[in-house]
Amino acid sequence: MIDIKKHGREGPRSYNSPMPERGIVFLMYHELEIAGHPLCQSEAGYLRYVLEEAGFLAQMRWLQHAGWRGMNVSEVLGLAPQNGGLRHGVVVTFDDGCESDLIAAAPILKDAGCNATFYITVGFLGQRGYMNAIQLRELSAAGFEIGCHSMTHAYLIDLDEHGLQYEIVQAKAQLEDIVGKAVDHFSCPGGRCDASVIKAAQSAGYRSVAHSRIQMNTPITSPFDLGRIAMLRQTELSAFQEICSGDGLWKLQLREGVRSAAKRVLGNSLYDRGRALLLR
Numbered sequence: 001m002i003d004i005k006k007h008g009r010e011g012p013r014s015y016n017s018p019m020p021e022r023g024i025v026f027l028m029y030h031e032l033e034i035a036g037h038p039l040c041q042s043e044a045g046y047l048r049y050v051l052e053e054a055g056f057l058a059q060m061r062w063l064q065h066a067g068w069r070g071m072n073v074s075e076v077l078g079l080a081p082q083n084g085g086l087r088h089g090v091v092v093t094f095d096d097g098c099e100s101d102l103i104a105a106a107p108i109l110k111d112a113g114c115n116a117t118f119y120i121t122v123g124f125l126g127q128r129g130y131m132n133a134i135q136l137r138e139l140s141a142a143g144f145e146i147g148c149h150s151m152t153h154a155y156l157i158d159l160d161e162h163g164l165q166y167e168i169v170q171a172k173a174q175l176e177d178i179v180g181k182a183v184d185h186f187s188c189p190g191g192r193c194d195a196s197v198i199k200a201a202q203s204a205g206y207r208s209v210a211h212s213r214i215q216m217n218t219p220i221t222s223p224f225d226l227g228r229i230a231m232l233r234q235t236e237l238s239a240f241q242e243i244c245s246g247d248g249l250w251k252l253q254l255r256e257g258v259r260s261a262a263k264r265v266l267g268n269s270l271y272d273r274g275r276a277l278l279l280r
């Protein structure tokens with residue numbers, strides 16, 4: 001877990017965030033399933049995080065029709081100008097760098113007037129089902145924000161300083177080489193994050209770190225402790241609406257409480273093996 005005393009949840013952030021007082025929900029997506037396309041991974045449990053393209057479209061249409069703004073991380077942190085006021089908004093993020101980011105999510109987001117931050121796992125670029133460097137440049141050139149999601153998708157809390165350098169610092173440099181822009185935001189593989197991850201990200205020059213703890217982010221949340229809500233395949237549109245408003249988070253927190261207790265007791269790899277067995 002994150003050392004809050006050291007990295008501070010209290011105190012206003014140094015830049016001019018348009019984030020509403022009560023906070024804002026960061027949504028976390030992964031691959032979108034496109035009819036006729038095989039998925040990136042076949043391991044047990046992967047499908048749980050894969051939304052059907054039509055499901056994502058329905059969510060973005062709902063945001064649009066309800067007058068909600070879908071933003072990227074820089075917009076909401078006040079690092080980039082955002083269009084119009086922010087009475088209702090969510091931050092849209094994608095992890096891993098699947099090809100569906102470019103060919104399915106990006107056009108839907110554009111149509112709905114939304115932006116998003118796409119966190120890329122550098123080592124996945126060019127692998128089957130993932131974007132290659134040319135596609136990533138295309139996504140960036142279309143106006144979407146590119147963030148970093150490590151080099152190899154290793155669980156960072158298990159790594160020493162050398163490993164953190166590779167996953168956090170070198171991955172940033174490689175991404176910046178590809179897109180030709182600064183890469184300011186980092187998201188932790190598997191949502192696992194601790195004080196040394198944050199320290200490495202800060203010294204590498206990132207301006208935020210996101211994990212997947214279920215929380216709204218408010219103007220006093222540290223930008224290096226951004227919670228996100230995993231969007232799941234089974235999430236109904238009504239539950240999506242509750243999540244965006246922050247009202248449905250307590251139900252998810254309850255479920256997550258059980259899961260993190262299991263992770264604490266078993267450790268990461270044993271937990272993953274057990275989960276795979278159960279899901280088989």
Ligand SMILES: [Zn+2]
Binds near residue numbers: 188
């Ligand atoms: Zn990931």
